[in-house]
Amino acid sequence: MTEMVIFGTGNVATHLFQRFYDSKNVRVKQIFNHSPESLEPFRSKTETITSIEDLADADIYLLALKDDVIEKVASGIKKQDRLVVHTSGAASINILEKFPHRGVFYPLQTFSKNLDLIFPEIPFCLEAAKEEDLKILENLAGEISKKHYHISSEQRKKLHLAAVFVCNFVNHLYSIGEDICSKNEVPFEVLQPLIQETSKKILNSSPFKVQTGPAIREDQSTIETHLDLLKNGDQKEIYRLLTKAIQTSHGKKL
């Protein structure tokens, strides 16, 4: 049985707590947060602590904290020979450098507290300073998910950047679609099957290879009609830039 203490009570901490709580081979011994209120939902399930002085011994200290507090909180951990990992997409493994057994346990997913995620599908990006610890993290990921990858800090930084494009920026394009619909009294649901199909299409195909639309067709008359229709300055600029980017990346003349 692996004994674990989880640091943090945010979305990632909450999801990981629940999964490990339900798992067979991991026992969440404590959950830590400075604020007693945030610990309320966990009180019936495990020991909650607000002071790092009360930290119990455990095999793994899992820091599911915001990037800018990881180092500070970690500095309070006295037992330096335990495996200490953070769950951040952007922070390097080396912000834990005072721990010889340090690692990263980064679930690449968009977490909101209420959404039920299909946890076994979430890819865990693992990194450890020592080979033996990587094995431990693999087993840990295996308890709650079917997928894990060895990803270096350098690669993880790039993945986190890529995630901004395919998640945050994609969502903003959805919201431009929503805005255009609402301004024209068309229900946004009309676009849903197209949106869902567009994301499903790339499950089996390279997005580069399945690019469609006026930009790649070099359909200048449609492009100009669209630019004329767009009154919002940012939307017009986005249309122009993405059209250009599609054409450039596909080697079209401009």
Place this chain on the structure above:
Amino acid sequence: MTEMVIFGTGNVATHLFQRFYDSKNVRVKQIFNHSPESLEPFRSKTETITSIEDLADADIYLLALKDDVIEKVASGIKKQDRLVVHTSGAASINILEKFPHRGVFYPLQTFSKNLDLIFPEIPFCLEAAKEEDLKILENLAGEISKKHYHISSEQRKKLHLAAVFVCNFVNHLYSIGEDICSKNEVPFEVLQPLIQETSKKILNSSPFKVQTGPAIREDQSTIETHLDLLKNGDQKEIYRLLTKAIQTSHGKKL
């Protein structure tokens, strides 16, 4: 039994042909295209014609043609009292103005020839010059799909524009994600659960309301790290512009 002639053999024509061919209450009497080779796949199922002189009488002439040839092909149709509809997202109903019974039958979906689409989910955008014809188009859509909407030519133009954002441009962002992965030797599949979850999330929520990421958090240090990491000029510009657009649309200071 409604008798129909389909004009065109492209993706939309092929899909519609197959669905109407399988339907109970529609009979596809002929399929028309100038090129005999393109008609080959249909020959065992219906009469194929390459000259508009051979056009049979029918209740509906369905023009599943490229925008720039609709008008020209339609001009060859002698029977002006039949219901003549096109399937274009961008063309106005009025390019068929010589037909008193004109209409639009636009399936809002991304079609590729080989992909199996869940047809009943495809929204059909319907428009007709006469109320009675709208009824006919509703029944027609009802034969092959569960969803149809009354959409004017003006609205349809805007929907088509919105589709460029949520389909073509989204796909380009996917392909930036793919590019970043491949340059860093990370399999693109690591991003798939995030991509799929991002599109699923907006099935029940407004994309505007579920926006996440460094832009809306005003996490300037992550934004700057990301801009530093981006070497490709277009990708850098897209990152900058979309970050600004997210902040502006959410009323953040710049």
